[in-house]
Amino acid sequence: MSKKYVYLFSEGNANMRELLGGKGANLAEMTNIGLPVPQGFTITTEACTQYYEDGQKINDGIQAEIMEYITKLEGITGKKFGDLENPLLVSVRSGARASMPGMMDTILNLGLNEDVVDVLAKKSGNPRWAWDCYRRFIQMYSDVVMEVGKKYFEQLIDQMKEARGVTQDVELTADDLKELAGQFKAEYKSKIGQDFPTDPKEQLMGAIKAVFRSWDNPRANVYRRDNDIPYSWGTAVNVQSMAFGNMGDDCGTGVAFTRNPATGEKKLFGEFLTNAQGEDVVAGIRTPMPISEMSEKFPEAFAQFEKVCKILEDHYHDMQDMEFTVENGKLYMLQTRNGKRTPAAALKIACDLVDEGMIDEKQAVAMIDPRTLDTLLHPQFDGEVLKKTPVIGSALAASPGAACGKVVFSAEDAKAWAERGEKVVLVRLETSPEDIEGMKAAQGILTVRGGMTSHAAVVARGMGKCCVSGCGAIKMDEENKQFELSGKTFHEGDWLSIDGSTGKIYDGAIPTVDASIGGEFGRVMGWADQYRRLKVRTNADTPHDAAQARKFGAEGIGLCRTEHMFFDADRIPAIRRMICSDTVEQREAALAVLEPMQQSDFEGIYEAMEGLPVTIRFLDPPLHEFVPTEEADIELLAKDMGKSVAEIKAIIAGLHEFNPMMGHRGCRLAVTYPEIAAMQTRAVIKAALNVQAKHPEWTMVPEIMIPLVGEVKELAYVKKVVVETADAIIKEAGSNMKYLVGTMIEIPRAALTADEIAKQADFFSFGTNDLTQMTFGFSRDDAGKFLDAYYDKKIYENDPFAKLDQTGVGKLVDMACKMGRATNPELHLGVCGEHGGDPSSVEFFHRTGLDYVSCSPFRVPIARLAAAQAAITDEK
Numbered sequence: 001m002s003k004k005y006v007y008l009f010s011e012g013n014a015n016m017r018e019l020l021g022g023k024g025a026n027l028a029e030m031t032n033i034g035l036p037v038p039q040g041f042t043i044t045t046e047a048c049t050q051y052y053e054d055g056q057k058i059n060d061g062i063q064a065e066i067m068e069y070i071t072k073l074e075g076i077t078g079k080k081f082g083d084l085e086n087p088l089l090v091s092v093r094s095g096a097r098a099s100m101p102g103m104m105d106t107i108l109n110l111g112l113n114e115d116v117v118d119v120l121a122k123k124s125g126n127p128r129w130a131w132d133c134y135r136r137f138i139q140m141y142s143d144v145v146m147e148v149g150k151k152y153f154e155q156l157i158d159q160m161k162e163a164r165g166v167t168q169d170v171e172l173t174a175d176d177l178k179e180l181a182g183q184f185k186a187e188y189k190s191k192i193g194q195d196f197p198t199d200p201k202e203q204l205m206g207a208i209k210a211v212f213r214s215w216d217n218p219r220a221n222v223y224r225r226d227n228d229i230p231y232s233w234g235t236a237v238n239v240q241s242m243a244f245g246n247m248g249d250d251c252g253t254g255v256a257f258t259r260n261p262a263t264g265e266k267k268l269f270g271e272f273l274t275n276a277q278g279e280d281v282v283a284g285i286r287t288p289m290p291i292s293e294m295s296e297k298f299p300e301a302f303a304q305f306e307k308v309c310k311i312l313e314d315h316y317h318d319m320q321d322m323e324f325t326v327e328n329g330k331l332y333m334l335q336t337r338n339g340k341r342t343p344a345a346a347l348k349i350a351c352d353l354v355d356e357g358m359i360d361e362k363q364a365v366a367m368i369d370p371r372t373l374d375t376l377l378h379p380q381f382d383g384e385v386l387k388k389t390p391v392i393g394s395a396l397a398a399s400p401g402a403a404c405g406k407v408v409f410s411a412e413d414a415k416a417w418a419e420r421g422e423k424v425v426l427v428r429l430e431t432s433p434e435d436i437e438g439m440k441a442a443q444g445i446l447t448v449r450g451g452m453t454s455h456a457a458v459v460a461r462g463m464g465k466c467c468v469s470g471c472g473a474i475k476m477d478e479e480n481k482q483f484e485l486s487g488k489t490f491h492e493g494d495w496l497s498i499d500g501s502t503g504k505i506y507d508g509a510i511p512t513v514d515a516s517i518g519g520e521f522g523r524v525m526g527w528a529d530q531y532r533r534l535k536v537r538t539n540a541d542t543p544h545d546a547a548q549a550r551k552f553g554a555e556g557i558g559l560c561r562t563e564h565m566f567f568d569a570d571r572i573p574a575i576r577r578m579i580c581s582d583t584v585e586q587r588e589a590a591l592a593v594l595e596p597m598q599q600s601d602f603e604g605i606y607e608a609m610e611g612l613p614v615t616i617r618f619l620d621p622p623l624h625e626f627v628p629t630e631e632a633d634i635e636l637l638a639k640d641m642g643k644s645v646a647e648i649k650a651i652i653a654g655l656h657e658f659n660p661m662m663g664h665r666g667c668r669l670a671v672t673y674p675e676i677a678a679m680q681t682r683a684v685i686k687a688a689l690n691v692q693a694k695h696p697e698w699t700m701v702p703e704i705m706i707p708l709v710g711e712v713k714e715l716a717y718v719k720k721v722v723v724e725t726a727d728a729i730i731k732e733a734g735s736n737m738k739y740l741v742g743t744m745i746e747i748p749r750a751a752l753t754a755d756e757i758a759k760q761a762d763f764f765s766f767g768t769n770d771l772t773q774m775t776f777g778f779s780r781d782d783a784g785k786f787l788d789a790y791y792d793k794k795i796y797e798n799d800p801f802a803k804l805d806q807t808g809v810g811k812l813v814d815m816a817c818k819m820g821r822a823t824n825p826e827l828h829l830g831v832c833g834e835h836g837g838d839p840s841s842v843e844f845f846h847r848t849g850l851d852y853v854s855c856s857p858f859r860v861p862i863a864r865l866a867a868a869q870a871a872i873t874d875e876k
């Protein structure tokens, strides 16, 4: 039997997401549970894949199947496609497996042409409605299918309103709209060179193709990359009979959440617009009314809607985000999905649902997206300064958090300024999907137009980014890059602070303070900790970072880099002296100056970690990073060393490397200068002994990590230096302290010979940053130049430095674990690359059987939650 590519809503259900997409599966589910849904059918994601396989064509077989379902839909609705008696109009809607807000466009009122619109106008006795549908259809079809006219059409509408002396779209008459439709079609013809299509079937296939095509548009590609959605999934297409919210004042359209998506409060939240259609609510063209007002204007539909909300929440056990339309007082449901929410709301809703008995603790842990947590940990405005700073404006608190930055007016500027290290607040009339990258780069977003469900608000909440929307008091002058608020003109580069939790806008910069884990956050993290098997450590080089990470739940330090400790102004001279020494004695003398400094650094870190394990990595970067580049500094060093400037310059020149990433660094430094490793060993062991003496209740087991090993003999050589030095000190102190010597696995050869290396190592820590660089053969610092081209050409879907390449680098990790454990069953395994804080990578490390992941302090809660989710998934 050939594959089925089309399903009626009544043939699907919520479990068929992969095939029907999220929207299609839920339309089917709502149909099944008896909710009022305009009927239709879904063309599967497999049809999308087939479309691309067929060279961007809908093949004859699928076209025929679609037409067969149009006939079925005609039977269900009693209307006929393109008919002059009782015409069927449909919407064509995209819907991928995971919701991708604003990524793909919907076409409404498809099936209209000059003849059909006349029939509608006459039969309904409502020509205004008929022509409103038609002009909308031409507008959307031209924009989405042929990519013409969007801006120009809006200008035409504005001109028409001006000519008629009205301000609102709804004030335009049937004749005005008819005239507009004519203007739109003329514009279409002038751009495309053909008449606007009149055959509904041609319109339908054109629209379906456009949806398939939009799966591959640049915005969709960016969104997918940010949200771990594979390209291979494809999108489904929903063809649905229309419900009309634009037939008059007893009609309208709305968007609502069963709970507040910003705070999580259990209260219906949303907006409604009378005599409107489709995206009017979110487009910010007219200001919608809060959903609560709907109860006065449409008491019956509202009562019905409240019932539907309850049914849907009970059914899905989660907060729902719904789209609906009221046609002549009757409610139609057009969409439901688990609503996007701010991280704070997500935590509150999860806890509330547990308390309401709707879900259990495990489900609560599983329903929170770990990637969003870090926004909760980020700073808030300093309350004291805030109180003293005058509020210059106030608008909708669209997405919480505090943002302070310099004003910019375009997404491109936001990106460019952020790239050169400036903090910016993006101020826009309204945002559109093209602005996503700029929104990402900004600290926060302020818009003049748009409600709580506007594009800016929805996208910002998804990103966990601060957003204040709909500040109508702003007089915007985008062209000249300035705006006026509260009597003051703000120019590009002026400081502005906005609070997405209160909607307040402040003149100038307000300092921020750190957040902490408490309340619902703490509760959910507590549940997560019960389920996870992976331990979570942190990467920290200072007592401050270590203490911060402890607060976020770190169970140790997986990577403490020692080189940062050398860059302090009072230390760098000693390390430079070490580098420029001619003899071992000179070098040892310089190192002797550094030793107590390192020792006290380590003591500070041990104290901060209160007896938890700390892995200290020995000096890693090439020495040339420490030498002076300024003439004055070189002179100083020459004087200090009793050498000539020329001699110093010769030493510096001698350190030059063609490829420092693969040069004289890592354990190679310790092989050439074992005295460095000896000094660092003394500092570590003495620090541990001192701290142990102060805190007998802790069991100090220092962990020394040798970086960049590629051959077991080099590890064995450095290890010997470490062991001889450490044992002597421990013996001298009359202590029996244990310590571990391990290595980073970050060179492919180390992974390939892990069985040998494991015989010399107490632990492996996968340095997946370097391991990724060396496996791919390109450097993290240079990859930015070409990765975009690789994304565009679908060679890579993600940045392998952010998300572990499981197929290649992951294979090395997996292999090294197995080989290492085979020769050393006691081998302790961890990861300390950036990937330790990336949820999908954490899941991989869980499956691979590592003992712990280590990540930056702010990502510790993310890793804890991701590790719990990995364990929960594993159980199933």
Ligand code: ADP
Pocket (backbone or CB within 6 Å): 038, 090, 091, 092, 093, 094, 101, 102, 103, 104, 105, 106, 108, 240, 241, 242, 243, 244, 245, 253, 277, 278, 279, 323, 324, 325, 334, 335
């Ligand atoms: P998005 O994924 O961008 O939300 P949708 O496919 O949900 O796009 O369509 C956007 C809006 O268009 C819906 O919220 C609804 O208001 C309107 N719409 C879509 N299909 C219909 C329909 N069959 N009848 C009435 N309105 C519709």
Ligand code: MG
Pocket (backbone or CB within 6 Å): 101, 102, 103, 104, 105, 106, 279
């Ligand atoms: Mg949309």
Ligand code: MG
Pocket (backbone or CB within 6 Å): 323, 335
């Ligand atoms: Mg929708």
